[in-house]
Every structure is written in C-alpha cells, then in structure tokens.
Amino acid sequence: MAARTDLFGRRDFLRWSTLGAGGLRAGPAAKGELNCILLWLSGGMSHLDTFDMKPDAPREIRGEFRAIRSNVPGVRICEHLPRTAKIMDKVTVLRSMTSTETGHERASSYLLSGSRPRPDVEFPAMGSVVARIKGPRGAPPPYVTLPAALPGCGAGDLGRAYNPCLAPAPGREPRRVGERYGDTPTGQGALRARQLVEDGARFVTVANGWLRYDTHGDHFNTCKNTLLPEFDQAFAALVGELEERGLLETTLVMAMGEFGRTPAINEGAGRDHHAKAWSAVFAGGGMAGGRVLGATDATGTSVTELPVTPEDLMHTLYCRLGIDPRFELTTADGRRVPLVAGGRTVPALFA
Secondary structure, eight states: OOSSOOOBOHHHHHHHHTSSGGGOOOOSOOTTOOEEEEEEOTTOOOSTTTTSOOTTSOHHHHOSOOEEEOSSTTOEEETTOHHHHTTGGGEEEEEEEOOSOOSHHHHHHHHHHSSOOBTTBOOOOHHHHHHHHHOOOSSSOSEEEEEOOOTTOSOGGGOGGGSOEEOOOOOOOOHHHHHHHOSSHHHHHHHHHHHHHHHTOSEEEEEOOTTTTOOSSSHHHHIIIIIHHHHHHHHHHHHHHHHHTTOGGGEEEEEEOSOEEOSSOOTTSOOOEEOSSEEEEEEETTOOOSEEEOEEOTTSSSEEESOBOHHHHHHHHHHHTTOOTTOEEEOTTSOEEESSSSOOOOGGGGO
16 A cells, blocks of 8 residues: 555645535535544554553553543543543543554554455545545535545545545634644644534544654653643644534544554553554544443453444444445446445444
C-alpha cells in the first residue's frame, strides 16, 4: 500500500462545491440524517494512559499518570484530559476494541474499512462509502480529510472519484473560537471539521499527522506535553460547540487510532503496538453519553467483556447511518465488493 492515498486537492474541492443543490449551501443534516467527524489518532493512542487506566497494576504497567474523576460518577480518566473529564456525560468510551493487525498501514485500512486487508481487494474507507451512497448535500464535498491524507482513508477499489478532498484552511472565526480549540493541528482541524459539517459535509476526517501516537520511546513526556493536551482541548471544544449550535444530535464524533499500546513499558520508556485490546471514544449522533462499554483485564492486555472487532464497529456504524452493511459495491473494474466482510451489530453502542 502506498504511503499516501491519491486524494483530491483544492481544485477538486471547488469542483465539488458546484455540485448538489445547484451549488447552494444546504446547511447541516436534516433530522434523521447523521454527519460523522473522525479524529484519527494515527499510530495508536495508549488506552492505559487515557480512558482505560489501571491504577492497581504494577508501576511498570500502569505508568506515570494518575486517574482523575470525571463528571460521571465512577468514571475516571487520565489527569492530562481535564477538559474531557468535564464533558464525560456526553461521551461513550468503548474499552473493548480488538484486532489481530499490528502493522500501521494494514491496521489502519482494517479499522477504517471494517474489512481485513486482502491482496486482491483494496477496501474503501467508510467516508468514501458515505460519499458514494449518500452523495453531496451542499457546498462542501461529502467526504473531506484534513490537514493531510493518510493511508487507509481512501476509496480503494471503489475508484478515486470517491477519495476524500483536502479542505482549504479554516474560514475566519472570532479569535476566541480559534483559541477554544487550540492552535494545534488537531485543534484547528476540529474547528474546520465543525465548519464543514455546518455547511453540509457528511464525513470529515481530522488526520493530525502520520504516526504521531506511535510512542515507542519517551512515551510519557510526549503524551503529557503534547499529544494529550492537544487532543483534550480539541475534543472537548468540538463536542461543546456542536452541542451549543444544535448539531451534536446529528453529528457523531469518533476518536480512535488503529490499535492501542502495550501494557508493558519498554526499555526506551515507550509502549509498543498492541491490537488485542484498546479504546475508542464517541460523542453525539444520538448516542447516549456518560457510559463505559466493554472491559479489559487487570493489565489492559485482553478484552474480557463485549469484544468489538473492526467488522463489528463498521457494521454498527453503517446501520446507524442507514446504509446496509451487506450491500455490495461495484468497483471501478466491475467486481462486487461487500461494504463489510462480516461483523455483527453492537446494539449497546446506540442503546
């Protein structure tokens, strides 16, 4: 797989802007429709140092961070996510994602498509499927990624017509709004995603850089000083603003990477790839907040309750979007490809 997907650029974004609704702004989703914003944590965020902490485990597993209370009784998350702790009543944490792919590109493709990579098929990412089936709704293209393209987010054998477009820089907002999100790649990407959803985009991926969460060394300093504060501010601001603008009910915010990190801390003070168990985080989109679903064992090594595979997650999300996960798409060369190769619905996610 190439290190970059062949994506559309600014010119294609402007071309898309003339399609659908006669080029007129259609605005946010109508009642019953669902937008998606994916904060893609490339490299794999550590579940043990964020949303599935193990304070009773030995230090060589639990690490350096403390768990703090959130605004949901009994739910504790990392001390370096204080803004997120204040909005946990709007958040669902799924602690039981599980996979068998431990290489970045294959794992990314697997999670973003819901289908295990095969040599004869390049499965389309969820955003490309949404673009193909739902089409444009207003000025923006239906599927946008920003600020840059990453492996796994393209249309694959569905054809480059359904690759994501790259969005121009954010339009001018009051300074206080930009400061609320933070002057970081994730913060400004989340702000732009909110703008795009308001204007009619259906699926926006905020890809904040290739493998930024791949913390094989100096893990705790990198998380404490950069990764977690950046994510915390952007995620809390995005969820908060969507709610204030009446968009949270029709916008599903997802934050996840391709896998988690190992419970054991390596000799370089880092955590390595770990696909057997990790966490994904959701808010909005009609999903109840204040919940923790699934569980891992005492060291965060294995799932012990409600295992959810990439197939299961994508199957569930397609159902929520009103897309039949059993539907087969025709590839550019005429082959039939299922949206999801297997999987089951996880009713608890949208219960």
